[in-house]
Amino acid sequence: MSAASSHSRSFHSAEVVDPASYTPGFSYRGSQLYCEGVSVAAAAKKFGTPAYLYSRASIEQAYRRMDSAFGALPHTICYAVKANSNLGILRVFAALGSGFDIVSGGELYRLRRIGVPGNRIVFSGVGKSREEIREALRTRILLFNVESPAELDLLVSEASRLRVRAAASIRVNPDVKAGGHRHISTGHHSHKFGIDWDTARGLYLQYKDSRWIDWQGVSAHIGSQILSLAPHRRALARLAGFVRELRAKGITLRYLDCGGGLGIRYTSEQPPEKAAWAAELARVAQPLGCHLLVEPGRSLIGPAGVLLMRVLYTKQNRGKKFVIADAAMNDFMRPALYDATHPITRAKRSAGALARADIVGPVCESGDCFVQDWPLGEVAPEDVLVLWGAGAYGFVEASNYNSRPRPAEILVDGNKARVIRRRESRADLIRGE
Numbered sequence: 001m002s003a004a005s006s007h008s009r010s011f012h013s014a015e016v017v018d019p020a021s022y023t024p025g026f027s028y029r030g031s032q033l034y035c036e037g038v039s040v041a042a043a044a045k046k047f048g049t050p051a052y053l054y055s056r057a058s059i060e061q062a063y064r065r066m067d068s069a070f071g072a073l074p075h076t077i078c079y080a081v082k083a084n085s086n087l088g089i090l091r092v093f094a095a096l097g098s099g100f101d102i103v104s105g106g107e108l109y110r111l112r113r114i115g116v117p118g119n120r121i122v123f124s125g126v127g128k129s130r131e132e133i134r135e136a137l138r139t140r141i142l143l144f145n146v147e148s149p150a151e152l153d154l155l156v157s158e159a160s161r162l163r164v165r166a167a168a169s170i171r172v173n174p175d176v177k178a179g180g181h182r183h184i185s186t187g188h189h190s191h192k193f194g195i196d197w198d199t200a201r202g203l204y205l206q207y208k209d210s211r212w213i214d215w216q217g218v219s220a221h222i223g224s225q226i227l228s229l230a231p232h233r234r235a236l237a238r239l240a241g242f243v244r245e246l247r248a249k250g251i252t253l254r255y256l257d258c259g260g261g262l263g264i265r266y267t268s269e270q271p272p273e274k275a276a277w278a279a280e281l282a283r284v285a286q287p288l289g290c291h292l293l294v295e296p297g298r299s300l301i302g303p304a305g306v307l308l309m310r311v312l313y314t315k316q317n318r319g320k321k322f323v324i325a326d327a328a329m330n331d332f333m334r335p336a337l338y339d340a341t342h343p344i345t346r347a348k349r350s351a352g353a354l355a356r357a358d359i360v361g362p363v364c365e366s367g368d369c370f371v372q373d374w375p376l377g378e379v380a381p382e383d384v385l386v387l388w389g390a391g392a393y394g395f396v397e398a399s400n401y402n403s404r405p406r407p408a409e410i411l412v413d414g415n416k417a418r419v420i421r422r423r424e425s426r427a428d429l430i431r432g433e
């Protein structure tokens with residue numbers, strides 16, 4: 001089954017494994033689900049619903065596993081801020097020694113607010129504005145991943161104005177098909193990302209001795225939720241050939257930035273282990289003598305978060321059962337946006353056959369359905385439900401659609417749970433109007 005499985009697909013009960021069995025940081029004590037040392041039902045009661053709940057231990061485990069998988073190879077993990085940009089989460093990564101991949105001035109602002117130095121930051125994105133480029137130059141970031149000739153012109157003009165040399169790489173478009181859904185595939189020639197090989201070669205040579213551009217690397221990011229190593233292998237082989245070709249022409253690149261994209265298990269997917277992915281990258285980077293940069297988002301933070309919601313009502317329409325929850329598509333977009341299937345379970349499990357239902361939210365759209373015909377079991381109003389794998393591309397994609405305040409975010413660390421973003425108020429809804 002593809003990663004972006006349609007949420008209209010019906011899952012056999014036997015196929016549905018409780019995500020607590022494969023999600024670090026979450027386990028049962030008796031019938032109650034715990035996030036580390038905190039009862040999930042108690043957290044829902046204390047902080048209200050809907051709420052995102054993250055396990056710090058899960059993030060740390062994921063980061064350390066990936067970091068140690070690269071061993072002695074010179075490398076920097078640049079956590080992709082877009083996946084989850086809460087300051088509390090960014091602080092966890094900063095404390096682990098992580099670098100960061102940003103795609104906007106807003107993300108740069110967040111990192112500066114928590115004191116991340118410029119030399120831990122790489123800047124990707126097809127539409128960097130003049131202001132964003134200027135801010136990043138002033139911050140002396142590690143690397144600009146340039147995505148068009150016009151952007152390079154702008155970078156040169158801003159660097160010369162500020163009298164600084166910009167450390168840069170070209171994000172190439174390797175023309176490789178990958179990614180779990182068409183909205184998250186980025187490395188094919190039909191996509192807007194990166195620069196084709198010939199144009200990239202021309203730009204490296206044109207700016208070889210530039211006073212304002214310091215070619216430090218080459219980068220590629222081919223997509224997200226990639227469930228096999230093959231597309232990475234194809235892109236890496238082309239990148240390695242390109243690095244060698246440039247070296248023969250007198251341009252020696254220090255950094256090989258391989259982007260992110262490693263997939264995770266939401267339901268029944270079988271993504272490569274971090275160690276296997278790292279070994280694949282190392283196999284290419286090592287002989288080149290390059291310092292490896294990676295930009296993982298989902299694989300570090302995705303499994304660490306859940307979305308807590310409460311049952312408002314249940315109803316039957318012509319024999320079809322609906323569970324109406326207090327969370328909706330505005331709180332968590334992935335099912336509506338990418339047809340993604342996220343398991344939903346009860347915070348208090350009980351034995352017995354798992355009755356099926358469509359689990360939906362209050363928003364006035366038929367697309368406001370988290371999952372269809374899902375073996376949830378019997379539920380009643382006020383029961384707490386847990387939507388799994390919500391740590392990445394969850395809160396960051398939330399909106400105020402239907403004038404719904406966005407949820408709170410809670411970080412669990414051992415026996416403690418603290419609010420890292422308060423629930424929005426009614427006043428927040430109209431701020432600025």
Ligand SMILES: Cc1ncc(COP(=O)(O)O)c(C=O)c1O
Pocket residue numbers: 080083101124125221223224225259260261262295296297298299392
């Ligand atoms: C340039 C870039 N780097 C890294 C990432 C992170 O990808 P993922 O969360 O799949 O690891 C993305 C996300 O699409 C991206 O666009």
